[in-house]
Amino acid sequence: MRLESPAKCPLACVRCGPPWLAAVALLMGGLALPPPAHALPAFARQTGQNCVACHAGGQFPELTPYGRMFKITGYTIGARTLPLAIMGVASDTWVANTAKSDSPASDFAKDARPIFATASLFVAGKVTDNVGAFLQFTYDNYASQSGDGSYHGYTAADNMDIRFADHLIDPQRDLAYGFSLNNNPSVSDPWNTAAAWMQYVPVPMSSVPSAYQFIDGNTPYPGYGSGGNIAGLTGYLFWNRSLYLEAGSYRTANGPLSLLSLNLDDANTTHLAGSWNPYWRAAWSHEWGAHNLMVGTSGMVARVYDAGSSTADAGALGTFRNTAVDAQYQYLSDLHTVTVQMAYAHQEQHYSSNTLAAFTPGYFQADGVTPLTAPNASDSTQLLRAKASYVHDATVGGSVALFSSHGSANTLNQSAGFDGTGALVSSSQVNGNLSGRPDTRGMSYELFWLPLQNLRAGLQYTTYQTYNGADRGYAGGSRNAGDNNSLFLYLWGAY
C-alpha cells in the first residue's frame, strides 16, 4: 500500500527518522550475521515455525494453504509472544532513458542512486484464542519533497486487520468464520491475487523519489478506487476449505476508528460518504496432492469525496465501481514452488460534479483553434495482470509477469496537447498524457535470492510497450514507452 503524500512532515525526516528506524538500520546490518534458530517476525515467533510453513517457497507474503488458514483463523495458532516485527527495504533503480526529459535532474533525481526506501513496524499476533491482529505502520523515507529538493519521510498507518475468528471442525464438518476490522479493501483476503496483496515488494511512492515511477511496483495493479486507510468491517466464512465468502462495508476512518488512518491529516484521509460502501468477495478453492487452485471474484462500490474537499459539499462526491475476477494456482513441494496468478479488474469512475465543472481545457485540437471536447462524466478501465513464478528450495526464484490496462479516452486526463499555434506542448515529457487514455502495457521479469529466510534480494526488469495511452510520443514529445524500461534492485529484510 502506498502512503498518501503529506504536505507536512510531523514525525520524521530523512536525516532524523522515527526512533524505531534505528532498529531497522541495525536489522539491515545485523542480517549479515547468522540468525538465531527462531530469528523470525512476529507470527513465526508465535508458531515457532519457519517462513515456508506459511509463505509459498518462503517468498513472503504469498501464503500457502496453511498460511491461509493461519490468517482465516485470526492469527491465533500458537502461543502468545512479543507481537513486534520490523521490516526494511533498500533499493536502487535505473531508467533506460533519462535524457528525453524537460529536467533530467528532477525527473530522475534518484536514478542509479541507492536509497533506503521504506520501513515498517508490525504489531501482530494472537490476542485471545479467537482474536488476533496485524497492524502495520510504515515509514516512507521519500514521502514528499520540498521546493528546495530535499525529501521528507513520514510514518503512518499502513495495512491493518483486526480479527475475531472461530473454526468449527470435526470429521463431519469444517467451517471457519470470522469478522475483520480493517483499513484496506481486500487486505483481509487470504489469497495473493487480491488487490491489497498482488503487488507485494514494498516500493516508494510512484513519483517521489523520481525515477521510481516506472518500477514494477508502480505499474498498473488491481486496486479499489476507494484506496486505503479507510475503516471497514467484513464478515467471512470458509467452508470445507473450498468455498470462501466475505462481505462488508467501509466508511471514513475517523473518530473512534482513526487508528486505521493514524497520522494522516484530514486533508490526506480518504473521506467516504456514509457507512455503506459495500465490499464483497467469493472464491472457490480446491487442493489435490501438492496442488491447489483458487478461482474468485470480488467487487466494491465506493462513494468518495474529492481529496481535500468538504464532506458537506455534495458536489465533491464521486463514485467508483470495482469488479474483478482472479485465480491462483500453486504447486508446493519441498524443493519446488510454482505459482501462477491472474487478476482481471474493471473500474467505472463517475467524477464529481465539482471535478467536471472545474475543467478548463488547457489545450486545443491539432488545428490550434478547436477546443478539446468536454470531459466524460465517467471513465472505465480494464486491467489484466498475470504472473508465473518459481522458487527452488526456498532459496532462489524468478517470475515473469504481464500487465495490460486499457481505458476510455477523456480530455480530463490529458496533460499534453496542442497550444493556440498548433504546437504540441506537455506538462511533462516524462509523465504527460497526450491521448487522455490510461493504457499501459508491458512485462516484468524478476530474479530473487533468499540467502536467509527473512532476507530477500531481488532484481526486476520492467519493459513497456505502451505508456499513458501510446507506444511512441505518449507525452507529445519524443519520449516513447520503451524509454521507461527500468531495472530495480532491492534488498528486503524482516526481523
Place this chain on the structure above:
Amino acid sequence: MNMTKTRLHLATVLGLSLLLGACAIGERSRNLADPAVPAAMLAEQVCSICHGVDGNPVSPTFPRLAGQSAAYLSGELQAFRSHQRSDRAARDYMWGISRTLNDATIGALADYYARQVPARARSVAGVSVSTGEQLFHHGDPEHGIPACAGCHGERGQGSAVFPRIAGQQDGYLRQQMRQIRLGSRAAPSMQAVVARMDDAQIDALADFLAVQP
C-alpha cells in the same frame, strides 16, 4: 498527535479488546502452549490443517498419521521437541508445533491419530507395484537390500520403533527415502538400506506401499 486523538486511539483499542474479548468463545483454542487444551482439539484446530482432521492429508509434503503406531508418533513428537530430529521438515514445521507440548499432550495426540482409520489409496497396478511387493517381502539379496517387512512388519503396520508404512502417501514415501539416502534426514539403520536402492526401486516400493491397507 494531540491528546484528543491519542485518547481516541486508546479508546478504540480498549473498546475493541473488550468487545472482542467478550466475544471470545474459549471453547475452541489453537493455543499449543496451554496444557488445558485437549489434544483432540489441538489435532482438529491446528494439526488438521496439514495432516487432515482424520490423519489423512491431501498434500504429499505431510505424512499420513491415521493408524500410525501411537508409540512411534509419541517418540517422533518428542524427537521434534528436543530437536533430536532435525531434518528440514522438522525444522520448518514441527519444531515450532512441538516446542510447548507437554508429555501428556504428546501422548494424547499420538493416541488420537493412532485411532484414526487410514484412507484407502488409489489403486496402482503394474510392474512397479509387483517390483515393490517383491522388495517389501523379500528384499534384493543381490544388492544387499533386506526385506522391509523385517522391521516394518509383515503388513507394513509398523511398531513402536519403526513407522507404519502401509497406506502411506507414495509421494511422501519417495521424498523421505530420498532424503534419508542423501543424509538430510538422519535414520542410520534405514540409510544403510536405501543407500543401496536406486530410484526405480524407491518408486516401486512407494507405489506398492501406498495401496496397502
